[in-house]
Amino acid sequence: MTTIAFVGLGAMGLPMAGNLAKAGFTVRGFDTRNAAGEALATLGGEASASAAAASRDAQVLILMVVDAAQARSVLFEAGALDALAPDGLVILMATCPPKLVAALARDVEATGRPFLDAPVSGGVVGARAGGLTIMAAAPKAVFDRAGPILQRLGTKVFHVGEEPGQGATLKAVNQLLCGVHIAVVAEAFSLARKAGLDGQTVLDILSGSAASSWMLKDRGPRMLQDEPPVTSAVDIFVKDLGIVLEAGREQRVALPLASTAMQLFLASSGRGEGGRDDSQVIRSYDLLNGNVPS
Amino acid sequence: MTTIAFVGLGAMGLPMAGNLAKAGFTVRGFDTRNAAGEALATLGGEASASAAAASRDAQVLILMVVDAAQARSVLFEAGALDALAPDGLVILMATCPPKLVAALARDVEATGRPFLDAPVSGGVVGARAGGLTIMAAAPKAVFDRAGPILQRLGTKVFHVGEEPGQGATLKAVNQLLCGVHIAVVAEAFSLARKAGLDGQTVLDILSGSAASSWMLKDRGPRMLQDEPPVTSAVDIFVKDLGIVLEAGREQRVALPLASTAMQLFLASSGRGEGGRDDSQVIRSYDLLNGNVPS
Numbered sequence: 001m002t003t004i005a006f007v008g009l010g011a012m013g014l015p016m017a018g019n020l021a022k023a024g025f026t027v028r029g030f031d032t033r034n035a036a037g038e039a040l041a042t043l044g045g046e047a048s049a050s051a052a053a054a055s056r057d058a059q060v061l062i063l064m065v066v067d068a069a070q071a072r073s074v075l076f077e078a079g080a081l082d083a084l085a086p087d088g089l090v091i092l093m094a095t096c097p098p099k100l101v102a103a104l105a106r107d108v109e110a111t112g113r114p115f116l117d118a119p120v121s122g123g124v125v126g127a128r129a130g131g132l133t134i135m136a137a138a139p140k141a142v143f144d145r146a147g148p149i150l151q152r153l154g155t156k157v158f159h160v161g162e163e164p165g166q167g168a169t170l171k172a173v174n175q176l177l178c179g180v181h182i183a184v185v186a187e188a189f190s191l192a193r194k195a196g197l198d199g200q201t202v203l204d205i206l207s208g209s210a211a212s213s214w215m216l217k218d219r220g221p222r223m224l225q226d227e228p229p230v231t232s233a234v235d236i237f238v239k240d241l242g243i244v245l246e247a248g249r250e251q252r253v254a255l256p257l258a259s260t261a262m263q264l265f266l267a268s269s270g271r272g273e274g275g276r277d278d279s280q281v282i283r284s285y286d287l288l289n290g291n292v293p294s
Numbered sequence: 295m296t297t298i299a300f301v302g303l304g305a306m307g308l309p310m311a312g313n314l315a316k317a318g319f320t321v322r323g324f325d326t327r328n329a330a331g332e333a334l335a336t337l338g339g340e341a342s343a344s345a346a347a348a349s350r351d352a353q354v355l356i357l358m359v360v361d362a363a364q365a366r367s368v369l370f371e372a373g374a375l376d377a378l379a380p381d382g383l384v385i386l387m388a389t390c391p392p393k394l395v396a397a398l399a400r401d402v403e404a405t406g407r408p409f410l411d412a413p414v415s416g417g418v419v420g421a422r423a424g425g426l427t428i429m430a431a432a433p434k435a436v437f438d439r440a441g442p443i444l445q446r447l448g449t450k451v452f453h454v455g456e457e458p459g460q461g462a463t464l465k466a467v468n469q470l471l472c473g474v475h476i477a478v479v480a481e482a483f484s485l486a487r488k489a490g491l492d493g494q495t496v497l498d499i500l501s502g503s504a505a506s507s508w509m510l511k512d513r514g515p516r517m518l519q520d521e522p523p524v525t526s527a528v529d530i531f532v533k534d535l536g537i538v539l540e541a542g543r544e545q546r547v548a549l550p551l552a553s554t555a556m557q558l559f560l561a562s563s564g565r566g567e568g569g570r571d572d573s574q575v576i577r578s579y580d581l582l583n584g585n586v587p588s
Contacts, residue, residue, distance in 0.1 A: 121503045169489040173482045177505035184474045184551045188467045194545040195463040209415045211471035213507035251488040253583045257478045260550045289547045
């Protein structure tokens with residue numbers, strides 16, 4: 001049986017690790033929060049005392065941490081990479097800047113171990129259901145080796161390129177659209193509100209027209225609420241659009257719409273609203289345009 | 295039987311007028327192009343020699359002309375309004391700036407005739423199928439009077455407000471999203487191309503993720519072609535985003551994303567590409583970012 005070390009048991013990581021345990025893999029999990037390890041134990045995995053302990057002689061190490069800096073720290077400072085089997089596979093599934101992913105891949109490969117760049121889309125709902133979209137980049141043989149694991153985590157598993165960093169770029173392209181789509185729904189509602197149109201009527205019409213988007217249907221209803229539940233926070237898009245713009249800087253690509261959308265999320269975060277549901281970026285527009293929220 | 299004068303028999307107007315004739319209304323059509331009138335005759339309507347002749351004692355006048363200036367010209371210079379029955383209903387279905395629609399409504403109502411602001415969404419496909427989305431604004435009694443006609447043209451007929459101009463605003467809100475959605479797909483592809491990702495793979499992934507939109511699925515495939523068929527031209531969005539930004543100026547609403555998207559359509563048009571399919575706004579990004587089109 002394959003032993004998988006799984007580091008990062010947050011809202012995404014915990015259900016992903018649980019799905020692998022349920023599929024019969026031996027899963028040793030670690031998170032800086034002890035409670036997360038205990039939660040994994042109830043899902044059929046084992047809680048480890050450290051990232052290195054989780055990785056000891058494991059064949060696979062999956063990183064679902066917050067960012068590239070944390071991934072580097074786990075691998076090279078916390079000793080997880082040294083503890084891993086000599087040919088152990090490292091799979092990075094967190095959303096990180098492409099350039100930093102490529103650098104991590106080089107440093108891991110220098111120890112003789114393969115590296116798979118495999119960020120995901122689909123959110124907590126997709127993570128729980130094993131229904132994630134996975135955008136994987138590495139030489140084909142590395143991608144194929146990870147296949148049995150990826151198939152348990154996602155229903156849409158793509159091999160997008162041979163070079164680690166290309167998966168991260170595709171995730172950035174995905175987040176570019178997601179972030180701009182949320183902000184532009186807020187912009188459209190702002191115009192509609194100022195003109196005295198009923199928000200629910202506007203949403204009903206737009207949801208059934210060529211103006212529709214996945215984000216309009218998902219975030220639109222929460223934009224019409226003052227205090228909606230937090231499904232994904234404003235600060236997630238501050239981070240993700242930051243990665244998009246960093247990818248643009250690396251590739252020397254002008255991204256005027258993503259750059260504009262970023263300013264609205266940044267302003268929300270700067271007002272202390274970074275922990276609110278990302279639909280509440282509409283407050284930036286309400287304040288800017290002097291709207292009374294509906 | 296209700297007699298309807300229908301002025302403006304273009305790609306949208308002709309099938310709309312045909313649907314009304316098929317439903318049993320007496321439809322007298324006029325277009326500056328004689329061939330359009332002849333085409334209407336084959337659909338069960340009658341070709342008139344002028345807008346005034348079409349409107350003579352008609353109970354309803356539908357305007358599906360190019361813009362507000364043409365609507366004003368038909369009504370007040372070509373004599374259509376004077377020819378209309380004393381209580382004849384004017385229905386403006388073209389996409390026009392809200393402020394100009396409100397002014398037209400006032401001037402029509404000053405002659406004792408009701409006015410319905412009723413722009414549509416759904417394109418030529420929706421016009422042919424009688425499946426348009428209609429965003430109508432006027433006092434409820436006026437909206438109700440138009441009901442039997444609107445129900446023949448669209449499947450989603452909304453009464454969005456009591457004041458003419460609010461329908462035009464909702465159409466502007468709709469076009470704001472449509473225009474930004476097209477431009478941001480081009481921006482996303484531009485980043486992906488520069489990073490060496492395969493366009494079709496990117497489209498497949500994004501179409502099934504939270505990054506998806508109606509426009510991504512419709513325009514995305516044509517963005518990957520060099521010379522796609524023209525479904526809707528770049529210059530239509532130069533016009534429509536112009537109306538969006540004019541609505542923003544009227545309402546004093548900042549629209550940073552729409553304003554940015556407009557620049558990309560404007561640049562395309564300025565390079566002499568205004569007649570190309572609007573998906574080809576991606577050429578603005580290709581030139582800007584030095585991409586070789588895929």
